[in-house]
Amino acid sequence: MTSRLVISSENEEFLARVNELSGQVITLCDQCGTCSASCPMVDEMDVTPSQMMRMVQLGQSEVLRTKAMWLCASCFTCTVRCPRGLDLSRVAEALRQTTLRQAADHININAIPRDELAALPQIALVAGMRKFTG
Amino acid sequence: MNSNSVRLPYYPGCTLKTAASSFEISALASAEALGMELIELPRWNCCGTVFSLTDDDLIHHIAPIRNLIRVQEMNRDGILDNENRLVTLCSMCFSTLKRAELLVRENPDKLKTINDFMYLEDDYNGDVTVVHFLELLRDMGREAISEKVKRPLTGLKVAPYYGCMMLRPKEVGIDDPEEPTIQGDLLSALGAEVVYNPYMKLCCGSYQTMNEKDAVVRLVHDILSHARADGAQVVATSCPLCAFNLDKRQKEVKETYPDFEEIPVLYFTQLMALAFGLEPGFSGFDQNYVSVEPLFKDRQLIPE
Amino acid sequence: MKSEMSIMERIAEAARSVTTGVDAGSVEHWVTIYVMGKGYRVPADLTILTAMEYAGYRFVRGVGCRQGFCGACSTVYRKEGDYKLQTGMACQTRVEDGMYMEQKPFAPAAKPAYNIADETFDAAVFLRFYPEVARCVSCNTCTKSCPQDLEVMDYVQAAIKGDFESLAEGSFDCIQCGLCAIRCPAEIVQYNVAQLGRRMFGRYGHPVPEHLTGRLEEIQAGKFDEEMDQLTRTPIEQLEVLYAGREREAD
Ligand code: SF4
Ligand code: SF4
Ligand code: SF4
Ligand code: SF4
Ligand code: SF4
Ligand code: SF4
Ligand code: FES
Numbered sequence: 001m002t003s004r005l006v007i008s009s010e011n012e013e014f015l016a017r018v019n020e021l022s023g024q025v026i027t028l029c030d031q032c033g034t035c036s037a038s039c040p041m042v043d044e045m046d047v048t049p050s051q052m053m054r055m056v057q058l059g060q061s062e063v064l065r066t067k068a069m070w071l072c073a074s075c076f077t078c079t080v081r082c083p084r085g086l087d088l089s090r091v092a093e094a095l096r097q098t099t100l101r102q103a104a105d106h107i108n109i110n111a112i113p114r115d116e117l118a119a120l121p122q123i124a125l126v127a128g129m130r131k132f133t134g
Numbered sequence: 135m136n137s138n139s140v141r142l143p144y145y146p147g148c149t150l151k152t153a154a155s156s157f158e159i160s161a162l163a164s165a166e167a168l169g170m171e172l173i174e175l176p177r178w179n180c181c182g183t184v185f186s187l188t189d190d191d192l193i194h195h196i197a198p199i200r201n202l203i204r205v206q207e208m209n210r211d212g213i214l215d216n217e218n219r220l221v222t223l224c225s226m227c228f229s230t231l232k233r234a235e236l237l238v239r240e241n242p243d244k245l246k247t248i249n250d251f252m253y254l255e256d257d258y259n260g261d262v263t264v265v266h267f268l269e270l271l272r273d274m275g276r277e278a279i280s281e282k283v284k285r286p287l288t289g290l291k292v293a294p295y296y297g298c299m300m301l302r303p304k305e306v307g308i309d310d311p312e313e314p315t316i317q318g319d320l321l322s323a324l325g326a327e328v329v330y331n332p333y334m335k336l337c338c339g340s341y342q343t344m345n346e347k348d349a350v351v352r353l354v355h356d357i358l359s360h361a362r363a364d365g366a367q368v369v370a371t372s373c374p375l376c377a378f379n380l381d382k383r384q385k386e387v388k389e390t391y392p393d394f395e396e397i398p399v400l401y402f403t404q405l406m407a408l409a410f411g412l413e414p415g416f417s418g419f420d421q422n423y424v425s426v427e428p429l430f431k432d433r434q435l436i437p438e
Numbered sequence: 439m440k441s442e443m444s445i446m447e448r449i450a451e452a453a454r455s456v457t458t459g460v461d462a463g464s465v466e467h468w469v470t471i472y473v474m475g476k477g478y479r480v481p482a483d484l485t486i487l488t489a490m491e492y493a494g495y496r497f498v499r500g501v502g503c504r505q506g507f508c509g510a511c512s513t514v515y516r517k518e519g520d521y522k523l524q525t526g527m528a529c530q531t532r533v534e535d536g537m538y539m540e541q542k543p544f545a546p547a548a549k550p551a552y553n554i555a556d557e558t559f560d561a562a563v564f565l566r567f568y569p570e571v572a573r574c575v576s577c578n579t580c581t582k583s584c585p586q587d588l589e590v591m592d593y594v595q596a597a598i599k600g601d602f603e604s605l606a607e608g609s610f611d612c613i614q615c616g617l618c619a620i621r622c623p624a625e626i627v628q629y630n631v632a633q634l635g636r637r638m639f640g641r642y643g644h645p646v647p648e649h650l651t652g653r654l655e656e657i658q659a660g661k662f663d664e665e666m667d668q669l670t671r672t673p674i675e676q677l678e679v680l681y682a683g684r685e686r687e688a689d
Contacts, residue, residue, distance in 0.1 A: 023189035040337040044349045071346060074184060075337035076302035080311045093187035107345055109569050118566035120344060121153040122598055123226060123375045125565055125572040127183040127341035148599045152561045179576040179595045197576035
């Protein structure tokens with residue numbers, strides 16, 4: 001059975017936008033899966049890092065609804081291992097920023113109990129605020 | 135302070151002033167013993183912890199660059215004598231400051247925009263080189279370190295945990311990202327027995343500790359139980375966030391994995407100060423969730 | 439007639455000569471200003487506040503001391519031909535020809551309730567009540583907006599580091615005008631953070647002054663009871679004389 005995949009101009013625009021924000025040429029990804037095999041957070045993710053790349057290649061903006069892009073810990077393991085020299089951590093950041101720049105925060109800081117906030121070291125809160133709020 | 139000590143500008147980072155003060159205190163004491171005077175930057179600001187990764191963003195690079203300007207000012211004002219190496223301890227600060235240094239070096243146009251934006255400051259001239267304290271120690275050579283050891287950590291099995299920011303990405307990493315030895319080399323110069331396995335460069339989950347505690351608990355469990363399995367008695371680190379996850383989150387690890395055996399986590403500088411026989415080496419353990427004192431007393435590394 | 443006016447009306451009355459009481463014929467220099475886009479010709483030596491009153495605006499809120507202390511009359515303006523968005527206190531800033539302005543008397547600001555006695559003296563108190571301090575990007579916009587010339591960014595940074603002393607000292611002259619907060623890209627309410635910090639420092643950090651402790655003991659021991667009694671029984675006219683003749687530092 002064959003099926004046809006139609007790439008619309010909207011899809012192309014989305015890919016171009018993520019290329020631009022991330023500074024990566026995402027079509028270079030050949031889906032080898034090295035990133036997914038290396039990712040410390042993959043167990044918790046709904047799509048794997050390489051699937052995330054594929055979705056962006058196809059210009060599927062549904063990728064913005066995945067949990068995976070928020071679960072990326074920016075550990076740069078995929079970055080040092082990608083045989084195509086791609087920096088997936090930048091792609092994930094571009095996806096997060098696409099959402100955050102629409103004034104849609106990923107976390108609601110007011111919903112986190114104050115005692116839990118106070119127990120965190122600054123380094124965790126500063127990093128979390130930068131990654132999860134716009 | 136001995137008169138021919140090297141005076142170096144030093145960036146602490148906010149967590150080293152609070153939850154990780156034992157890291158700073160032990161590092162400053164060890165540096166002094168090695169003839170280095172680390173001088174805290176005046177008016178330093180939080181570097182932002184994480185380097186901003188989108189191509190068009192500049193505002194988040196302001197914070198690290200502002201700190202580099204402080205180094206320039208120290209030289210301008212005669213606090214330093216033409217010393218442009220900025221020393222960091224926290225791996226995340228190191229990475230963020232270092233990447234900002236490289237970013238503006240490679241992109242003069244971006245630097246110009248940043249300088250124009252910060253019109254109240256002197257222009258940043260691009261001269262500062264951010265270094266991690268471990269790099270300085272490596273460059274001194276093993277001899278210079280082991281010479282200072284008064285209480286060798288003989289027989290103590292330590293697993294150096296590298297995490298991410300010290301190693302990755304390659305252009306800023308201070309060692310081979312797949313086969314790092316820099317921390318292990320130091321620990322062995324202190325007399326410790328180094329236990330290494332690939333889990334020592336597995337990410338601890340980092341800032342996900344804020345929002346996805348379960349993932350962090352799983353990772354910390356994997357990292358520490360592999361260290362244990364290889365016989366480690368202590369884990370060493372150079373990042374207050376790693377330390378928080380690896381140490382404080384053991385409480386939750388134990389709840390999720392009842393068979394888990396706890397293991398103390400220290401900053402590498404605490405072990406160094408201990409081996410050098412310095413006062414701060416015998417203290418500062420009260421910041422730990424998993425206490426190291428029973429082990430150290432048992433091995434007569436600290437007074438009963 | 440004076441006694442029938444509220445205190446606010448009396449203060450406004452004192453400034454009346456420069457607003458409604460001006461004889462246009464005696465004014466030599468005029469400037470044109472734009473209030474929320476509408477142009478007005480006003481005498482050149484007025485402040486933004488009095489110029490707006492001259493133009494017919496009446497302030498019920500958004501003004502107080504008229505001396506640059508209460509922080510109520512925050513204003514935002516641009517000068518002709520300058521890209522910079524400027525901030526200041528309307529009662530302290532003189533109008534210039536071609537100035538565009540609007541009043542920003544109030545900054546909506548969250549202010550969580552806390553009890554200083556229940557808090558521990560470390561940086562966690564800021565993360566607990568104002569976690570957004572962790573969002574500071576060190577852009578320095580707050581410092582540039584501050585009419586009191588405070589190093590606002592530095593005191594926010596001091597909060598992140600848990601350096602209560604620098605925070606308390608650096609923010610001591612804050613008049614809570616809110617201008618820093620409305621310009622902050624990280625949406626931090628700097629002056630409330632500072633107030634929490636000063637309260638914490640006052641309670642836990644600041645050394646207890648010996649002379650104050652001593653004086654309090656004297657008061658408690660009743661050393662001044664008699665004098666106080668006498669004062670409360672003195673008629674008001676006599677009190678006024680006493681007050682005017684009191685020992686004081688030179689102005
Ligand atoms: S490692 Fe690189 S090439 Fe391979 S799937 Fe991941 S992004 Fe694509
Ligand atoms: S950078 Fe993100 S996607 Fe890549 S390995 Fe780390 S957590 Fe996974
Ligand atoms: S990385 Fe940290 S410890 Fe380092 S300065 Fe920034 S938040 Fe603070
Ligand atoms: S906090 Fe975890 S993610 Fe970070 S440098 Fe430390 S190991 Fe890496
Ligand atoms: S610090 Fe903020 S609120 Fe206080 S005086 Fe300055 S601008 Fe106004
Ligand atoms: S304006 Fe806000 S983000 Fe900018 S330095 Fe001030 S507090 Fe920080
Ligand atoms: S009216 Fe009080 S500061 Fe201007």
